[in-house]
Amino acid sequence: MDGRLIYLMGPSGSGKDSLIEAAREPLRAGNCEVVRRVITRSAESVGEDAIEVSREEFDRRRAKGDFALSWQANGLSYGIPARIDQWLADGRDVLINGSRAHLAEAQQRYPTLLPVLLTVKDEALRERLLRRGRESPAEIEARLHRNALFTADDSIGDTQIRRLDNSGDLAGTVANLLKLLNLSAKPDQT
Ligand SMILES: Nc1ncnc2c1ncn2[C@@H]1O[C@H](COP(=O)(O)OP(=O)(O)OP(=O)(O)O)[C@@H](O)[C@H]1O
Numbered sequence: 001m002d003g004r005l006i007y008l009m010g011p012s013g014s015g016k017d018s019l020i021e022a023a024r025e026p027l028r029a030g031n032c033e034v035v036r037r038v039i040t041r042s043a044e045s046v047g048e049d050a051i052e053v054s055r056e057e058f059d060r061r062r063a064k065g066d067f068a069l070s071w072q073a074n075g076l077s078y079g080i081p082a083r084i085d086q087w088l089a090d091g092r093d094v095l096i097n098g099s100r101a102h103l104a105e106a107q108q109r110y111p112t113l114l115p116v117l118l119t120v121k122d123e124a125l126r127e128r129l130l131r132r133g134r135e136s137p138a139e140i141e142a143r144l145h146r147n148a149l150f151t152a153d154d155s156i157g158d159t160q161i162r163r164l165d166n167s168g169d170l171a172g173t174v175a176n177l178l179k180l181l182n183l184s185a186k187p188d189q190t
């Protein structure tokens with residue numbers, strides 16, 4: 001039986017990487033794999049647990065069919081390794097860090113994917129991006145501008161999208177994610 005593909009998306013700075021990191025162990029315990037993305041980000045920049053490659057290497061891998069999904073955003077290229085198809089075929093759930101702009105294409109390839117939109121209050125978003133300090137002030141403004149365009153766009157209001165608010169503390173968001181996926185945290189063995 002095929003596993004579920006969970007497509008986590010949300011504004012840059014909403015906390016997708018933090019949520020994935022904090023939920024990694026309970027997800028694994030619930031038979032849900034988290035795939036590492038391939039990104040053309042420079043290796044020096046602080047960020048998620050991703051595989052950093054040059055643009056040439058990214059294009060080579062894409063041409064070779066290494067990616068189940070790939071897209072461009074924020075001046076970068078992102079790829080989801082094709083191995084997720086084997087995990088899904090084996091009946092394991094897979095969670096990926098997706099892009100709102102790529103949702104429709106992802107749904108074409110995976111019609112039953114579960115879209116989860118991570119949200120955060122506007123005032124917290126700017127503050128989090130600035131505090132993280134990974135991008136320059138101009139890049140942060142560009143990301144906030146990109147988010148404002150999405151907020152103004154009704155297409156992301158698809159009723160199938162499950163919304164998860166991360167304006168509060170991360171532990172609460174982890175618990176809500178596990179609840180949404182019908183997975184519960186592994187009982188504390190200590
Ligand atoms: N619930 C939370 N409360 C306070 N700070 C948080 C919370 N969740 C995440 N953060 C902080 O907000 C910043 C942005 O989080 P993170 O990098 O996980 O976002 P992201 O959605 O993965 O962004 P991007 O798409 O740009 O990679 C980080 O500095 C992180 O520590």
Ligand SMILES: O=P(O)(O)OC[C@H]1O[C@H](OP(=O)(O)O)[C@H](O)[C@@H]1O
Pocket residue numbers: 009010011012013016073074076078097098099100101102146
């Ligand atoms: O704005 P949208 O299309 O939702 O997402 C664009 C991409 O930007 C972010 O990546 P990062 O901030 O470079 O890590 C997201 O994770 C996504 O992959």
